[in-house]
Amino acid sequence: MKKRMKRVVGIILAFVMCAGMTLNAGAVTIDEAEDKADELEQQKESAEAEKEKLISQLNGIIDDMNETQEKLTVKEEEINAAEQELVQAKINENNQYESMKKRIKFMYEGGNTQFLEVLLQSQSIGDLLNKAEYVSQLSSYDRDMLTEFQNTVKEVEEKEAALQEEYSELNDLQDQLAEQQDQVQTLIDSKEAQIADIQDEIKANEATLEKLKKEAEEAKRLREEQAAAAAAGSGGSSYTPPSGGNVVSGNGYFTHPCPGMTYQSSYFGEIREFEVGGHKGNDYAAPVGTPTYAAAAGTVVIAGWSNSAGNWVVINHGNGLVTKYMHHSSLCVSTGQYVEKGQQIGYVGSTGQSTGPHLHFQVELNGVPVSPDSYM
C-alpha cells in the first residue's frame, strides 16, 4: 500500500514538473529521502553481489584458458616429437631400401640381368616388393625389414595426424573460452556502469537529505523564535517592530522592496535546475527579520500563508499591475488594508519552498510576470 502511494506521488510530481510550476527539493520529505537512501543502498549491494558472481565466473574461464593453453603447449611438443620420429622412420626405411638394393645388385652382378631390369624399373618400394615376390633370391630378411620400416612410417604418420586433430580441437576450445571471456567482461562492464549510476543517485539523494534536514532545523529555529517573540509580547530578538515612516529609495515607480538586502541572489528570467520557464521574479537575500516594503501604493489582496510562497503578500496597484512578496518570517499587514509606497509589509524569512532567507519579489502585468527592474 505504501509503495502504491509513492508511485502516485511520483506521478503527481512528474505532472507538476510538466505543468511548469516551481518545484524544488521541498516536495520530498525527509522520510521519503531516507527510504530512498535505504532502497538505493540495497540496489547497490545486490548489483555488487552480481558483479562479484560475474568476476568469479570470469576467473573460472581464465583458469580454463590457462589449462587449455598448457594442454596446447604439451600437444605442440608431442607433435614436434612425432615429426622427428617420422623423419627418422623415413631415413631408416630409405637406408634399408638402399642397402637391400646394393645386396641384390651384388648378388646378380654378371648373372640375371632380367631381374636387375625389373628392379631398376620399379617405381616404388611397394612395386619392387611385388615384383620381388617372383624372385626367390631376395632374402626374406630384407623383405621383412623393409615391410617393418614401412609400417613404422605409416604408424608415425597416423599418430601425428591424430595429434594434429587433438590440437585443433583444443584450439577451438580456446576460441570458445575467449568468446565467453568477452561476454562475461561485457556483463561486468555494464554492471559497473549500473553501480556508478546508483552511486550518483545515492550522492544526489544524500545532498537532498542534508538540505531537507537543514531546512527543517531552520524552520524549527524560526518557529521557536516566533513563539519566543509572541510570548515576550511585541518583538523578539530578530523581530524589530515596524518603523514609523515609509522607506522609499530611487525615483522609479517602485521603491526597492528590500533595501536592507545583503545581495541579489537571483534575477527575473534566470534558468534554474528545479524550475521550468525561468525565474518569475527577483530574489533578494537578507538576514531573517530584515524589513520588506510595499513597492508602490495599493491594496493588500492577500496577506497569509501559501505552501510554496510561505508567508506572502499580494498588492494590487491598479491598471493591471500587481506585486507579490514571498517567504516572510512574519507579516505586518493584513488582507484588505491599503498601503503606502515604502510602507513596511513584513520581515524576511525562509518559509514555503525556500532554500534560505530571502525576499522573492514578483511583478505581474495583467497576470503575466514581468521584470521588476523596469519599474525601479
Ligand SMILES: [Zn+2]
Ligand atoms: Zn524567487
